[in-house]
Amino acid sequence: MASTAHGNSAAAARLAPEMKHPDNSAIVHESNGKLRFEISHLNFFYGPKQAVFDLNLNIPKNRVTALIGPSGCGKSTFLRTLNRMNETIRNTRVEGEILLDGQDILQMDVVGLRRRVGMVFQRPNPFPKSIYENVAYGLRINGYKGRLHDLVEHSLRRAALWDEVKDYLHKSAFALSGGQQQRLCIARALAVDPEVLLLDEPCSALDPVTTAKIEELMFHLKDSCTLAIVTHNMQQAARASDFTAFMLDGKLIEHSETSKLFTTPKDPRTEAYITGRFG
Amino acid sequence: MERHFEHDLNELKQRLLWMGSLAERSVHQAVHAVLDADEHLAEAVLSEEDAINEMQIEIDDRVQRLLALQAPMAADLRFLLAVARINSDLERIGDQAVNIAQSSMRVLRHPQVKPYVDLPRMSELAESMVRDSLNALVRGDQELAQSVMQRDDQVDRLRDQLFRELLTYMMENSSVVFSAFELILVAKNLERIGDHATNIAEDVIYFVAGRDVRHPALDRR
Numbered sequence: 001m002a003s004t005a006h007g008n009s010a011a012a013a014r015l016a017p018e019m020k021h022p023d024n025s026a027i028v029h030e031s032n033g034k035l036r037f038e039i040s041h042l043n044f045f046y047g048p049k050q051a052v053f054d055l056n057l058n059i060p061k062n063r064v065t066a067l068i069g070p071s072g073c074g075k076s077t078f079l080r081t082l083n084r085m086n087e088t089i090r091n092t093r094v095e096g097e098i099l100l101d102g103q104d105i106l107q108m109d110v111v112g113l114r115r116r117v118g119m120v121f122q123r124p125n126p127f128p129k130s131i132y133e134n135v136a137y138g139l140r141i142n143g144y145k146g147r148l149h150d151l152v153e154h155s156l157r158r159a160a161l162w163d164e165v166k167d168y169l170h171k172s173a174f175a176l177s178g179g180q181q182q183r184l185c186i187a188r189a190l191a192v193d194p195e196v197l198l199l200d201e202p203c204s205a206l207d208p209v210t211t212a213k214i215e216e217l218m219f220h221l222k223d224s225c226t227l228a229i230v231t232h233n234m235q236q237a238a239r240a241s242d243f244t245a246f247m248l249d250g251k252l253i254e255h256s257e258t259s260k261l262f263t264t265p266k267d268p269r270t271e272a273y274i275t276g277r278f279g
Numbered sequence: 280m281e282r283h284f285e286h287d288l289n290e291l292k293q294r295l296l297w298m299g300s301l302a303e304r305s306v307h308q309a310v311h312a313v314l315d316a317d318e319h320l321a322e323a324v325l326s327e328e329d330a331i332n333e334m335q336i337e338i339d340d341r342v343q344r345l346l347a348l349q350a351p352m353a354a355d356l357r358f359l360l361a362v363a364r365i366n367s368d369l370e371r372i373g374d375q376a377v378n379i380a381q382s383s384m385r386v387l388r389h390p391q392v393k394p395y396v397d398l399p400r401m402s403e404l405a406e407s408m409v410r411d412s413l414n415a416l417v418r419g420d421q422e423l424a425q426s427v428m429q430r431d432d433q434v435d436r437l438r439d440q441l442f443r444e445l446l447t448y449m450m451e452n453s454s455v456v457f458s459a460f461e462l463i464l465v466a467k468n469l470e471r472i473g474d475h476a477t478n479i480a481e482d483v484i485y486f487v488a489g490r491d492v493r494h495p496a497l498d499r500r
Contacts, residue, residue, distance in 0.1 A: 235350050262352045264489030274352045276282065 034061040036196055036226040037082060042096035044077055044086065044250075051077045053250045055096070059196075059243075064218055064227040066241035066258065068234060070278065074250040075230045079198050082228065083117035084110050101195070115142065118189035122201040124181035126173035126188075131156075131165050134173045134184055138192045151191060158224075159187035160217050179210025186217065190225075197221065199229040203236060215240040234274055238262045246270045284349050288358065291341050292416075295362055295369070298334040299413040301327060302369045303406060305376035306472055310402040312383035313465055314395050321387075324380035331373035338366045354486070361486035365416070368475040368482075372409060375468040375475070382461045382468070389458040392448055398465065401437040404430060405469045408476035415483045424487075427480035434473035441466045 037059035044052035052074045059065050067075040080086045081094055084105065098105045105113050126134050135152045144151065152169075156162040161183040165176070173184055182202060189197055199218075203211040218227055218240050231237050237244050238258060245255040246267075254261060254270045265271045272278045305324045312321035342363045345351065351359055408427045415424040445459040481493050 234352065238352070263356060265353050271353045275355050276284070 036061045038099040040097045044081055045093040047091040051250050055252050057252055059228055061226050062222050063242040064222055064240055066237035066244045067230045068237050069247035073247045075247045076200050079200055079230050082198055083114045083119055115192050116194055117196040118194035119198045120185050120189055120202050122204050124185050126181050126184050130170045131173050132169040135187050135191050142192055155187040155191040158190050159183045161187055179206050196226045201230055287345055294338055298369050301331050302372040303409050305373055306406055309376040309379035312380055313386055314399055316387055318387055321380040321383045324376050328377050335366055335370040357486045361482040364482045365479050368478045372472050372475045375472045378468045379465050382464050386458050386461045392455045392458045397437050397441045401469050404434050405472045408473050412476045412479035419487045421484055421487050424480040424483040428477050431473050431477045434470055438466045438470040
């Protein structure tokens, strides 16, 4: 094992005691007690394999919560439990409680849940339709009866894309650049006015300029929406989120204000991971 | 395998410690220029000033480069912030040593005012504070850093004591005013060196524990 510049070591990280339930009280305090999600004792299984272990986490309203951790730590799995996206995978099982504004999402109508909790994926996945139809699609299938055009424009504006596409609304979405396609997917998700937007590595395929646009967008969106983002880019988590949760081996290790977690993490495993001395 | 960043951090620490040893030696030589009436020591301090200043710039450059290129976090970030501040304190300690050396050259032109009793004690204390603050950095030793901070009060008391005593000499005999005043400046500079060592100790605690102990009276969450 390499010695480190200032005496921290991966060994220290491995010897750290298991933290049963990271203290969520600071999160509750910092968010003025306004929580969108309250997750208790969450376990998730892919067949016999458990991917998330007894996870307890609060996600505050109108804030950005980042989920970080090494590949395979369960952060995307956890994110996908928040709108029951994992149910599309066979032989999965979830235990525990996930409350959205105090209501158990496991008891909700899944279509209604996903309207309230939208999702944006790693790779932009526009429909093979025009830019306009991509945004209008969700509204149509939800039976929206109002002025469709106004809402499409509003959603594209919220996604900071309107000015770039307003003259090409009926062109194929595939004609857009990767960054524009990702913002189109965000506009599509925003069209049905979700309370929460889940973003699973939304910038991993984007260049730094486009990434900056998405981060700026997240900053503005949190006025009207709660955001949870999975990212491998720790600078992105540090820049763009208000709270950060660090997961390891399916367990939540530490969850605190981003400014604290990235300067003075409490758990040596968090320290080892964010300083690149993990393992 | 040692990471490149790790190697750079280690090298930075070694350079900072080297600068610290230069500053420490300058203080020792400057005070002994007074105590031993040795002008050569004072000249050595003056000739070393540039080396300390150059190191300050070099260390700042290294910190700036690592901050920009490595986007450090947690202990790495705290270490670099602490190094930047310690670097500045060490350069100031070098400046205080130069001030003492210049005072010594002026003092040596006159007869000795009094036997030196408190000045060597004060000097030993201030030098030990600088040394231990850097040892605390090397070992990541919070307790040692804390003990440096506690010693600052002793240095302040010795300065006050020396001021009072030298004032009585000046009141009794106006011919010693010039030398006594220079000795007061020497004591003032030693007291400032103690303050800089205290700053370094505070930075060590920040780096090791992430606690900002600089102004305890301020209510921090």
